[in-house]
Amino acid sequence: MRRKAEKKTLVPAGLDLPGEAFGELLITVVGNDSVRIENHRGIAQFSGEYLRLSTRGGGLSIFGREMKIRVLAKQVLVVEGRIQALEWET
Amino acid sequence: MKKRLHLFDGTVTLAVRGTETERLLNACMRSELPLRNIWRAEDGSLRLEIAWEEVERFEKLARVSMCETERVSVRGGRESRKRLRRRSALGLLAALCALALTASSLFIWEIDILGNSSISEGEIRRALRECGVAEGCFWPATDVELIRSQMLLRLDQLSWMTLNLSGSRAQVVVLERERAPEMYEERTGADLVAACGGVVRDFSVKNGRTLIERGQIVTEGQTLVSAEMEGSGGSARTVRAAGSVTADTWREIRVQTNCGAVSKARGRGVFVTVGIQAGESRINLLSNGRKVLDECDRIVKEYKIGIKGLFCFPLKLVVEIYRPYESGDLIPADRDGCCDRAMAALADEIDGEILSSASTWQDGVLRLNAHCLENIALTKEIP
Numbered sequence: 001m002r003r004k005a006e007k008k009t010l011v012p013a014g015l016d017l018p019g020e021a022f023g024e025l026l027i028t029v030v031g032n033d034s035v036r037i038e039n040h041r042g043i044a045q046f047s048g049e050y051l052r053l054s055t056r057g058g059g060l061s062i063f064g065r066e067m068k069i070r071v072l073a074k075q076v077l078v079v080e081g082r083i084q085a086l087e088w089e090t
Numbered sequence: 091m092k093k094r095l096h097l098f099d100g101t102v103t104l105a106v107r108g109t110e111t112e113r114l115l116n117a118c119m120r121s122e123l124p125l126r127n128i129w130r131a132e133d134g135s136l137r138l139e140i141a142w143e144e145v146e147r148f149e150k151l152a153r154v155s156m157c158e159t160e161r162v163s164v165r166g167g168r169e170s171r172k173r174l175r176r177r178s179a180l181g182l183l184a185a186l187c188a189l190a191l192t193a194s195s196l197f198i199w200e201i202d203i204l205g206n207s208s209i210s211e212g213e214i215r216r217a218l219r220e221c222g223v224a225e226g227c228f229w230p231a232t233d234v235e236l237i238r239s240q241m242l243l244r245l246d247q248l249s250w251m252t253l254n255l256s257g258s259r260a261q262v263v264v265l266e267r268e269r270a271p272e273m274y275e276e277r278t279g280a281d282l283v284a285a286c287g288g289v290v291r292d293f294s295v296k297n298g299r300t301l302i303e304r305g306q307i308v309t310e311g312q313t314l315v316s317a318e319m320e321g322s323g324g325s326a327r328t329v330r331a332a333g334s335v336t337a338d339t340w341r342e343i344r345v346q347t348n349c350g351a352v353s354k355a356r357g358r359g360v361f362v363t364v365g366i367q368a369g370e371s372r373i374n375l376l377s378n379g380r381k382v383l384d385e386c387d388r389i390v391k392e393y394k395i396g397i398k399g400l401f402c403f404p405l406k407l408v409v410e411i412y413r414p415y416e417s418g419d420l421i422p423a424d425r426d427g428c429c430d431r432a433m434a435a436l437a438d439e440i441d442g443e444i445l446s447s448a449s450t451w452q453d454g455v456l457r458l459n460a461h462c463l464e465n466i467a468l469t470k471e472i473p
Contacts, residue, residue: 042116048130068129072115074122 025055027086034070035062035079035086043077051079059089100142100167101126105135108157117151142167198229199258199404200394206264209247214262217244226369226404229255258396258404279328279472282315284308286466288339293467298331308337308466317472328472335467336442345432345456347425357386357414367392367406386414425451432458440464 028036041054046069051062067081106114115136118125125148128138140148142164152159201218203211218224221240223232234253241251250265274280282298287309290302298315302308314335321327364376393407429449437444442464449458 042119043112046112046115046128046130046136068127069125070127072119072125072128074119 023056025057025060027060029083029086032083033080035083037077037079039075040077043072048081053077057088057090061085061087061089063087101139101165102142102145103137103139103162103165104145104148105131105137105160105162106152106157107135107160108152108155110155111136111157114152114155114157117155118148121147121151123147123151137162194404195257196228196230197258197404198223198227198255198260199225199396201225201260201262203262203264206266208266209245209264214245214264217241218262220244223253223260229260274330274471276330278330279317280330280469281313281317281472282331282333282335282467283470284310284312284314284335284337284466285468286310286339286341287312288337288464288466290314290335290337291463293333293335295331295333297329298333302335314467331469333467334465336463337466338445339440339462339464339466341436341440341460341462343432343436343456343458343460345428345458347428347454347456353418354387354415355418357416359414361386361412361414363410363412365408365410367408368404372408385417386412388412425456428456429458432456433460436460436462 023039025040026038028038030036037053037060039056040060041056044052044054044059046052048067049063049065051064051067051069053060053062062079062083063085064079065082065084067079067083069077070080071078108114115125115128123144124141126139128136131137145161149159201215201223203214206214215224218237218241221237221244223237232253232255234255237253238251242248247266248264249267252263254261254263287307290304290306290308292304293300293302293314295315298317299319300315302314308314315331315333317328317331319327319329362376363374365372365374367373389411391409391411393409395403395405395407432449433444433447436458440462442462445461445463447458447460449456451457
């Protein structure tokens with residue numbers, strides 16, 4: 001399992017390719033009011049102050065105020081609002 | 091931009107209630123059903139925006155996820171078109187207005203004239219009318235080059251003109267002809283003669299033979315400087331006399347004036363008429379009484395309808411104000427003003443200055459006698 005996980009990172013690292021092309025999570029933060037997340041696996045929980053996403057490596061929690069999902073498309077999500085914290089759950 | 095596009099297509103705002111709303115969102119994501127502006131409302135429901143044509147698909151997914159949906163609002167696209175269909179008259183009116191505006195922009199409703207100083211605007215407009223350019227004419231049929239040529243032939247005072255057409259506005263730019271300088275052949279002989287009689291005070295001769303002395307009395311037309319001069323070896327030669335002769339002259343001007351003006355006392359009431367004028371036709375909209383035509387001042391104000399510099403409608407708002415008056419006593423003519431104007435005209439005419447003047451009035455005739463100091467030399471070519 002550990003080897004499989006290591007192999008998954010070896011190929012893109014070895015070929016100098018970007019990880020998101022292989023399904024790695026990509027987070028783009030603009031200021032403190034917009035977050036774009038690509039390659040997530042779904043929404044676990046959503047409210048105005050808390051958003052929890054499922055990702056390949058575990059879970060990602062976003063804390064904030066007056067948050068809204070601006071765009072929800074296949075594997076792409078854009079959250080806007082007053083973002084206070086991003087927290088990984090492994 | 092995207093917002094406007096979505097609005098054009100039509101957007102529905104839905105409220106979703108249920109225990110597994112996140113499951114519904116994930117289902118939409120997997121089915122590639124795009125959702126926008128998802129937020130949690132105060133009543134706990136999930137609000138989101140979706141394209142009009144995706145609503146049915148979304149409601150099907152909601153039923154599978156055991157969620158209830160409710161349409162909160164519909165904006166743009168199909169809904170607007172539905173409303174417009176119910177108000178077909180409004181749409182038709184808007185279309186007619188657009189058509190009228192487009193059609194009216196094919197005709198000239200405003201003519202601006204620039205660059206004229208000695209030629210009056212009325213004269214230029216009259217000439218333009220004769221060439222076929224007037225308010226209400228169809229400008230696409232206008233041949234600008236032909237009109238330009240015709241205008242230059244009709245008005246000699248113009249040396250250049252152009253006609254710029256922009257929508258319903260025509261701009262005429264003119265350049266007036268400048269007087270050509272006096273040209274003469276240097277070898278032709280010319281005498282200097284007196285333009286009017288007087289007493290010579292001083293003279294300065296650059297070329298020619300002087301025939302006068304200081305203090306001499308000269309009459310009008312008398313030769314002051316002759317072109318005939320003695321050449322080398324005793325032979326005569328003819329030159330072009332040049333110079334100036336300053337003399338004291340006495341001028342008299344007679345001006346016929348009118349007896350005076352009738353004084354006016356304001357009468358009672360003011361009558362106003364408001365109307366719309368389209369071309370030569372006029373429709374009166376408002377009138378607050380009978381117009382007094384016998385003794386009244388008529389003030390007409392016209393207001394063009396449109397945006398200055400951009401376009402102009404073929405309509406004008408015309409306001410006519412009638413102020414009645416009662417005739418009073420005769421006011422004598424402004425003698426001082428008349429005298430000043432006569433002096434100004436004399437000063438323009440002579441090449442010098444007015445030293446003193448005296449004026450008398452008799453039977454409405456002003457007699458102005460002025461003592462002037464002026465250059466009386468006038469070039470007269472020898473035939």
